[in-house]
Amino acid sequence: MTTTHVAAPPKPRVAAPSGMSIGDLARRPETGALIGTISVFVFFAIFGGGQFLSAGGAASWLNVAAELGIIAIPVGLLMIAGELDLSVGSVLASSSMTVAIVSGYWGAPVIVGIVAALLLGLVVGFLNGLLVTRTGVPSFIVTLATLFGLSGLTLGLSRVITGTTSVALDPGPQAKQLLGTLVAGKFEVAIFWWIAAIVVIGWLLHFSPWGNWVFAVGGDKESARTTGIPVQGVKIALFTASAFGAAVVGVIQSILYNSAQVANGQSFVFNSIIAVVIGGVLLTGGYGSVVGVVLGTLTFSIVSQGIYYTGWNSDWAALILGVLILAAVLMNNTFRRMALSYAPRMKKKG
């Protein structure tokens, strides 16, 4: 599918590179998100004071960001490819219940529970992808159905098997170390998994040849199909990845808190979309970046945690988020328009 070129790169008359100009910055999808992150950080640094800036303060929003980020990155990729995934909330709940039931209630080795939970995520994501690509029903509807269906299934099965909706788990030291410990007593180890996800998926989207397909699929499905790229395969892979991300976070939460509840994770449904959209990904697909999604995730977490350091009533956090979403999307639209109209000034040929 890919070609390795042999010819030396040609030397057409191209605009002379002149370092990072305002124009270059304006045409990156994450510019708006960067401004957003810096703004809310400065805002809470001022109103939240030293507490917000302390290691403890940083840990509080980084921990939120890490769990959200592991889900938001694949959800963002999926959105770039033109699809939504609302089912992440139930996937998270079902995977955290799976590891707790398999390894806690039934007492199987914790690795068995983890593998079962992750497999569950892969299967649900694959089914989402299969349903969307085969039936042509919009992913909003398909994954909404999965969100409800899987949540009912999780609740029902948990009650049938364990008689309760909350199951305890003793993950043992190794699993704890790897997935559920607090580094330096504050920072969730999930932060490192998030960083790994950023590096790997960032590479895949922006540097590997495969990333080009994701943008093409979201940019124009029909054109993408005529170029011969496997549109359905790309989508199925991305749905699978997004559910896998949610399953990973489900496992992390069970191991971190030594227990699982069936109601876990529903907040991630909207929060992941908020993070992705604040991060400059176009809701209708074809445009966005991993760095943008990371910044959107940070912005979301800073606002939702920063409010506690201001001494104000935390009821106001949702209001700030609402205003922020609107402002961020308007700003991202402006930057996208600038990117579209941007053309380098012609340099005199030397």
Place this chain on the structure above:
Amino acid sequence: MVTPLLELRDVCKSFGATDVLTDISLRVHPGEVLCLLGDNGAGKSTLIKILSGVHQPTTGRIEANGEAVVFRSPRDASTHGIATVHQFGGTFPLMTIGRSFFVGAEPTKWRGPFRRFDRKFAGGIAVQEMQSLGITRVTDGDRLVGGLSGGERQALAIARAVYFGAKLLILDEPTAALGVKEAAHVLRIIMQARQKGIAVVLVTHHVTHAMTVGDHFAVLIRGALAADFRKGERSREEITDLMAGGEAMAELEAEIESYTKEGQL
């Protein structure tokens, strides 16, 4: 006689009970521009979709270089060297010129797990190919396609098809939304492709454009091939009437004129 690049034999197409195309036989030769003319709804786009593998004929067959072929998908058609450019260039507005040029055939550098998209090479080739078609205003492969003009987008799509070795280029109303100058650019690019020995199938509603570049004309009226002639065999008036679906345009024009006169009284 030389074997045609592509030949349609008695192709019919119906969607359910409606017959859209009936008994179409056509030949496409290398280095020739075939103009497909006809009124709105005559079946031009449907015919093009059969040539490009989007639809399959209900009856009849397609031959490529004298051998029967079946195009089950656009991918099948493109392996036979058939490239289709849809009205708006069929490209990706929010991708860079370099990235969109190479979708599905990404150039890479480095090896193994670090094999990566070669952005510089992609942008360089895309810009070079566009410039070789006379689009000199485009100099930066990192610009977004959506920022190009309509003509530049058409040029990008045509450049892409030519670069990947298209033998037959199908253009559905490439000049429809373009100003005089941009349209002229696109027509010149069509002539350049023809000179390279590429066959072109051009759909247009513009008599002048058709007469400027066409070697061979096929007129569809309500799904049937009403006329099939070569350059110089019909007058401009005859072609205009045929394009209007066989009605005498002169009468219609006279009627329009009478309204103008009334208005002036």
